[in-house]
Amino acid sequence: MLKLLSGGRLLPNCKSNYFPKPFCSIRYLHISSYSTVPNYIQISSNESGSNDQGIDIDLLFHSSTNAHLAKCLHALLIVLGKVQSLFISTRLLNLYSNLGLEWDVFVAASLVHMYCRFGLFDAAYQIFTNMPYRDMGCWNAIISGFCQNGKGEKALEVLDEMKLEGIKMDSVTVSTILPVCAQLDDMVQGRLTHLYVIKHGLEHDLFVGNAFINFYAKFGEVEHAQKVFDSMVIRDLISWNSIIAAYEQNNNPDYALNFFNKMQMDGFKPDLLTIVSIASSIAQSRDSQSSRCVHGFIQRRCWFEKDVIIGNAVVDMYAKLGDADSARKLFDKILLKDVVSWNTMITGYGQNGLANEAIDVYHTMVEIEHVTPNQGTLASILPAYAHIGALKEGTTTHGRVLKTGQLLDVFIGTCLIDLYGKCGDMEDTMKLFYEVPKTSSVPWNAVISCLGIHGHGETSLKLFRNMLDDGVQPDTITFISLLSACSHSGLVEQGEWCFNVMQNDYGIKPSLKHYGCLVDLLGRAGQLEKAYNFIKNMPLQPDASVWGALLGACRIHGNADLGKLASDRLLEVDPDNVGYYVLLSNIYANAGKWDGVNRVRSLANSKGLKKTPGWSSIEINNKMEVFYTGNYSHPQCDQIYEELENLMTKMKILGYIPDYSFVLQDVEEDEKQHILISHSERLAIAYGIINTPARTPIRIFKNLRVCGDCHTATKFISRITEREIIVRDSNRFHNFKDGVCSCGDYW
């Protein structure tokens, strides 16, 4: 039995909410008596009883002939969830004014809040402005109503209104608006609020403190968050969770784990949200061992069944640790998956280079499980399409999701820029770029990088200047994109300029990736000694990418001695990468040092190196075909090899000589020729020639770099077939036409 007072307050279980979940249980309520005793209504809870449909609201309105009855009716309507209707609320207003009643502040404030919850902001504001007087609760009700329902700007307007009326914020107001300041990126407002809080002695309020920890964390100011945490007189679990999340979200997993221990020493037991942050911290600190502990911890408490969020967090943890299999196993065990679960799994596969698996999961999600994809889904699946060059499939998916009412935001916009750019469509890339909001560096970085892989280094630099003119702060990735763009276009001076500007003007310390780019830049341009000296003077320990850049440059410029040196270092840091053996063998071969070639070959063979399987893909009639090197299982296999043999004959007439230094296997020459023509890019090209009309362009995607022999061969093929052949490999674009490549053999 529930008892409702005329003010509308629901008595039992009335925690801090005015009307706790009035709508959830409404099915089981029916009115046992509409009391004529004017100060309460009785409602009995009866699960098998009738629902509210038997209530004659018209009759109730007509019978409400005095103030008490009007308030009872009002309360009843709130409990029944009827006040969400503007029609009913207008009738209520009329009833109140007909009876000469003022709005009850308490009811009105609750109504305001409820309207906001249903997105009826105008109605809420209307009631609010019509209130005869407003106490603190009213102001907080409308402000929090707006805040929690995505109307942050509106909330701040009301806050200004409140200040104009000379009303001071209390701790509730402060805790309400801080998340909004963070969401609106309004650091200034938050800082001013902090001053206000100190001035008015609100800083020791628990809610205020917690809100500030989260506020500063969102702006990356962990030190401030820490100061707030330190100064707190009382701390609760939320305070601890907030400081742990602050470190976790600002890439300081060690501190997060540290506070996790401290918190337990202080006698606080972690809850679900603590563990969510800890799972993410473990992923960041790449601590595979602890990942199992967390998994066990959750399992022992049966928290996987409690809330889907924890399962999602652990799936994400495994995926980020590179363990896609464990992620999938857990994912399959989540019974009630939500859209984030699917997105996490798709992203997880994508981040581990398993684009096809990611696409499979997406299809299961949409076609079998009928889950409606959201923006996060697009942001997860589009990079997977970009990875294998599935432009048509990507854009079709994008179109389909748009139909479900999703808008183009910065995330999706940037994914699309990347997709179009990586698939070679620079025109659409630029079109999109101009449509996307460009307040952060991310879309700029994407377009700079895409222009770079197309060899438009000058345009990349121009966009960089535009970016600075627009007042957008460049970050480390901006400079990686720029340096690699300069490198692809041979813009040595400009690249060096970028490297200096990055450090001197933006205080960004170069990472190994930056060093790798610069070595690549100098090396490709033939300044091998300079590149080598540069490596020797690096303050960081050079890794495989740095030495690999030097080795690649040595191959281009035929420097066997430096190449040997670079590969020796490489075999120390990354001994199992077969690509380096191929490069070195090729360097020796070009220099005519056949004993060197043999040495490298036998070394590679003795190690029994597992190659990264090379694959190339081509999209024909909206369908992706993926060819692995040496594939013989394709239905058109015979036709493909026949085509390649035919081409080989014609190529040889035109002067093509196969370059066997790219073949590491120790086999006869015939066999070597066969190995070369079964490289995945050639299979894909032949498949394209067979299945598309004559003289139309062919677009190929390759996961590794195009080998030197295939590069030469493709030039001949483009001449023989009179086709434009566009190959995007892991490094850049090659546009073959009339026997030449756009990269000018500079790659």
Added chain:
DNA sequence: GTAGGGTTAG
């Protein structure tokens, strides 16, 4: 009427 969470771009 108030504070904390998982996925998402280069």
